[in-house]
Amino acid sequence: MTTLLQIHEPGETPAPHEEEKGIAIGIDLGTTNSVAAIAEQGKPEILRDLEGDGLIPSVVSYAGSDPVVGREAVIQQMRRPETVVSSVKRLMGRGAADLKSLSGTVPYEIHGDQQVGMVRLKVAGRVLSPVEVSADILRAIKARAEAALGKEVGQAVITVPAYFDDAARAATKDAAKLAGLDVLRLVNEPTAAALAYGLDHGAEGLYAVYDLGGGTFDISLLRLQQGVFQVLATGGDAALGGDDFDHALAEAALKAAAVQGPTLVEAKNLLLAARRTKEILTERDSAELFGTLGGHEFRQMVDRAAFDKLIEPMVAKTLRACRQVLEDAHVAASEVKGVVLVGGSTRVPLVRSMVAKFFGREPLSDINPDEVVAAGAALQAEALTRGGDTLLLDVIPLSLGIETVGGIVEKVIDRNTVIPVAKAQEFTTYQDGQTGMQIHIVQGERETVDACRSLGRFELTGIPPMAAGAARIRITFAVDADGLLTVSAQEKTTGVKAEIAVKPSYGLGEDEMADMLRDSLTHAREDMERRLLIEARVEAERMLLALDAALKSDGDLISPSDRAGIDAASGKVRKAMAGDDRDRIGAAVEALEKASHPFAQARMDRAMETALKGHSLDEVEASMATDRAE
Amino acid sequence: MSQSEHERFNQSPEAGPVAPCWSCKQPVAARALFCHACGAVQPPGQLDHFARLGVAPGFDLDLDRLEKQYLGFQRAMHPDRFVTKTAKERAIAESQAVSMNEAYETLKDPLRRAAYLLERAGKTAAVDKDQTVHDPELLMEAMEAREQLAEVATIDDLEKLQVEAGAKAIDLLAQLSKAFAVDDYEAANKAATRMKYWRKFLEESRARRAALEDAL
Numbered sequence: 123m124t125t126l127l128q129i130h131e132p133g134e135t136p137a138p139h140e141e142e143k144g145i146a147i148g149i150d151l152g153t154t155n156s157v158a159a160i161a162e163q164g165k166p167e168i169l170r171d172l173e174g175d176g177l178i179p180s181v182v183s184y185a186g187s188d189p190v191v192g193r194e195a196v197i198q199q200m201r202r203p204e205t206v207v208s209s210v211k212r213l214m215g216r217g218a219a220d221l222k223s224l225s226g227t228v229p230y231e232i233h234g235d236q237q238v239g240m241v242r243l244k245v246a247g248r249v250l251s252p253v254e255v256s257a258d259i260l261r262a263i264k265a266r267a268e269a270a271l272g273k274e275v276g277q278a279v280i281t282v283p284a285y286f287d288d289a290a291r292a293a294t295k296d297a298a299k300l301a302g303l304d305v306l307r308l309v310n311e312p313t314a315a316a317l318a319y320g321l322d323h324g325a326e327g328l329y330a331v332y333d334l335g336g337g338t339f340d341i342s343l344l345r346l347q348q349g350v351f352q353v354l355a356t357g358g359d360a361a362l363g364g365d366d367f368d369h370a371l372a373e374a375a376l377k378a379a380a381v382q383g384p385t386l387v388e389a390k391n392l393l394l395a396a397r398r399t400k401e402i403l404t405e406r407d408s409a410e411l412f413g414t415l416g417g418h419e420f421r422q423m424v425d426r427a428a429f430d431k432l433i434e435p436m437v438a439k440t441l442r443a444c445r446q447v448l449e450d451a452h453v454a455a456s457e458v459k460g461v462v463l464v465g466g467s468t469r470v471p472l473v474r475s476m477v478a479k480f481f482g483r484e485p486l487s488d489i490n491p492d493e494v495v496a497a498g499a500a501l502q503a504e505a506l507t508r509g510g511d512t513l514l515l516d517v518i519p520l521s522l523g524i525e526t527v528g529g530i531v532e533k534v535i536d537r538n539t540v541i542p543v544a545k546a547q548e549f550t551t552y553q554d555g556q557t558g559m560q561i562h563i564v565q566g567e568r569e570t571v572d573a574c575r576s577l578g579r580f581e582l583t584g585i586p587p588m589a590a591g592a593a594r595i596r597i598t599f600a601v602d603a604d605g606l607l608t609v610s611a612q613e614k615t616t617g618v619k620a621e622i623a624v625k626p627s628y629g630l631g632e633d634e635m636a637d638m639l640r641d642s643l644t645h646a647r648e649d650m651e652r653r654l655l656i657e658a659r660v661e662a663e664r665m666l667l668a669l670d671a672a673l674k675s676d677g678d679l680i681s682p683s684d685r686a687g688i689d690a691a692s693g694k695v696r697k698a699m700a701g702d703d704r705d706r707i708g709a710a711v712e713a714l715e716k717a718s719h720p721f722a723q724a725r726m727d728r729a730m731e732t733a734l735k736g737h738s739l740d741e742v743e744a745s746m747a748t749d750r751a752e
Numbered sequence: 753m754s755q756s757e758h759e760r761f762n763q764s765p766e767a768g769p770v771a772p773c774w775s776c777k778q779p780v781a782a783r784a785l786f787c788h789a790c791g792a793v794q795p796p797g798q799l800d801h802f803a804r805l806g807v808a809p810g811f812d813l814d815l816d817r818l819e820k821q822y823l824g825f826q827r828a829m830h831p832d833r834f835v836t837k838t839a840k841e842r843a844i845a846e847s848q849a850v851s852m853n854e855a856y857e858t859l860k861d862p863l864r865r866a867a868y869l870l871e872r873a874g875k876t877a878a879v880d881k882d883q884t885v886h887d888p889e890l891l892m893e894a895m896e897a898r899e900q901l902a903e904v905a906t907i908d909d910l911e912k913l914q915v916e917a918g919a920k921a922i923d924l925l926a927q928l929s930k931a932f933a934v935d936d937y938e939a940a941n942k943a944a945t946r947m948k949y950w951r952k953f954l955e956e957s958r959a960r961r962a963a964l965e966d967a968l
Contacts, residue, residue: 306835307832307835350823350827442962442966445962446962449958502832505832506832506835506836507835507836509833511827513823513826513827513830513832514830514832515826515830539853539857540853540856540857541853542831542846542849542850542853543850543853543854544847544850544854545854600850602831602846603830603831603832603846603849
């Protein structure tokens with residue numbers, strides 16, 4: 123159908139063309155794994171790699187000049203753990219002061235002892251903020267999505283744990299911006315899961331979403347009715363997840379082995395081994411945990427009962443949060459119609475059985491707990507850009523307030539309030555002639571400032587001198603649909619104003635952000651060149667290794683002169699690889715291919731001959747496999 | 753529209769208060785969500801919570817209808833519907849959604865609804881301010897209940913206290929309804945203050961229950 127005239131409402135810009143902003147995808151940016159998905163006409167589809175795997179490990183290797191994300195980085199992690207960052211989500215929006223509570227759970231070196239701003243990591247000689255590491259993960263996801271879809275991806279709905287505080291949400295949005303993604307909306311992970319599950323199953327009624335990921339735990343209670351997804355209450359723990367199960371196992375193993383101070387490599391490998399053991403224990407009753415400790419090999423049998431005993435206190439902690447959420451919503455566990463399990467850690471049998479016991483019903487298991495969040499995010503991305511009639515009504519997870527005299531918190535917005543929300547409260551001066559006021563914004567449920575999370579401070583100045591208590595300062599907290607807070611203050615008798623978006627103190631400063639963006643723009647072309655160069659080197663390396671293996675097994679097939687030709691060509695490839703000229707590497711590889719062509723032909727003939735002589739197929743395959751050896 | 757036409761429109765009894773549309777300058781009713789002339793989304797304006805959600809004012813509300821109205825309005829005004837619009841429209845829609853959330857949160861809760869009705873009638877709602885309670889009977893009851901809560905040792909005993917407090921809250925709801933029906937604001941204020949107390953007590957009892965369960 124052709125449109126003769128495009129008519130749109132005044133004041134409205136027509137929806138941007140896909141070519142301009144790129145298509146919109148949904149991204150579940152997880153602690154352990156990330157998943158991307160796209161929805162078309164209400165049908166979500168997970169974006170997979172060539173092997174059909176939808177999970178991208180949220181692991182970044184900084185061993186080379188360019189960050190490498192995903193499974194390759196996981197392999198690097200075993201070889202050179204000091205160059206690899208994993209579980210960076212646990213550090214999003216975290217300041218140095220938060221590290222105490224995380225100590226032992228983050229196996230990286232922390233840079234300096236800065237008191238302000240987010241922590242910085244020291245990795246392979248670089249100093250990185252968690253935002254930059256997350257941006258590297260998002261860039262890789264974007265690239266994978268673009269490769270899978272054959273189109274530019276410019277916009278995304280990104281999910282965050284419902285229990286993420288303001289600083290962590292702001293940090294996530296910054297990371298997306300750095301990766302060149304326009305964030306359509308930050309959606310809470312359990313809400314996204316409920317959306318995907320609810321739309322797919324036509325579910326109506328009260329549903330609980332129990333989301334135990336690698337590093338975060340969320341519990342949300344939602345009411346689903348006629349396309350409305352209403353979050354009634356949410357709770358959780360932003361620093362509790364399957365990683366902690368691994369740590370418990372690893373610590374128990376260390377204790378059993380009585381080894382003091384393992385090396386960084388040993389510790390990281392032990393954690394990986396613990397994770398494997400945990401995964402095996404979901405299927406079997408016992409598993410072997412092995413690794414190297416103190417330079418010695420070490421093996422230990424772990425049975426499920428012992429594992430359950432280790433993690434039971436952590437699972438119990440999640441159930442306390444479940445109870446709180448039911449209470450906040452004034453709902454009994456028996457009223458919940460279904461429990462949706464999300465996150466890889468819900469595969470742990472003890473988690474399933476304790477959740478089933480708590481809610482008095484078997485949790486729903488007909489969904490893939492790893493992919494449902496990304497599917498929900500994709501559905502929301504489609505609804506936001508193309509229109510849809512589902513309605514998501516979400517809440518803020520933690521109360522917001524300001525510090526008053528004596529370090530006491532005055533709450534301005536209570537937790538579980540529906541967003542967007544704006545609330546104002548009046549405060550006054552407590553000293554005669556006071557002309558300024560420090561406004562300290564905090565988030566949390568406790569009564570005292572030091573037990574809550576500090577989000578930022580700003581100062582309202584220029585209050586005309588008045589008697590104590592005469593000034594009327596109106597402080598407004600506004601939380602938008604992404605769950606992000608803006609605070610403004612105004613002295614009512616004079617109209618003096620101050621405003622901040624609560625970001626600079628824990629996220630990246632605006633200047634820092636602008637610098638990084640500028641850098642990434644100027645370096646975009648360079649980066650591209652560099653990536654192509656690296657790919658050419660990897661390709662050449664692969665060819666050399668395969669050739670070496672073949673020469674070892676079938677070197678007798680070629681004449682000395684052919685052999686000399688191959689060796690010379692190999693030498694040229696090695697020399698080209700050391701340089702920075704991509705075209706030269708390509709040409710050298712091509713020459714090597716030509717030089718080794720007779721050899722390849724001869725090997726093929728021998729393989730055929732062997733097969734025809736009636737040797738077993740296995741032998742043939744083994745000889746063929748050396749061709750592919752890497 | 754000329755100045756005099758505008759005035760005539762303003763004075764017509766059906767129209768209610770009007771303001772010019774920010775986009776096309778045509779007059780728009782203050783409660784309109786979109787301009788009838790150009791379709792642009794309109795800012796929330798000064799509206800009574802009841803009027804904003806299109807329900808009749810009063811303490812006795814049909815909560816199902818209230819919810820239906822609220823969800824209907826949110827479906828049209830939620831920021832998710834305006835993601836592809838201009839920054840100005842997004843901001844206006846957001847403030848609409850904020851106003852609707854505030855109206856709904858205030859009206860759906862009987863205690864907050866009572867406080868709002870008192871304020872609307874020009875009475876100071878004691879429940880809204882942290883005023884000293886001048887209700888000797890309540891003070892006595894409160895002290896007694898607090899003591900019982902502090903001494904309770906089993907979950908069964910705690911549940912008995914919770915049931916008692918819950919029954920009191922339900923009874924106060926009926927008192928509020930009766931008081932507002934005859935515009936007896938003094939009685940309403942008294943009942944609201946008591947209700948606030950019992951609600952707080954129920955909250956504390958839940959915390960006590962959690963502590964007891966953890967101790968088990």
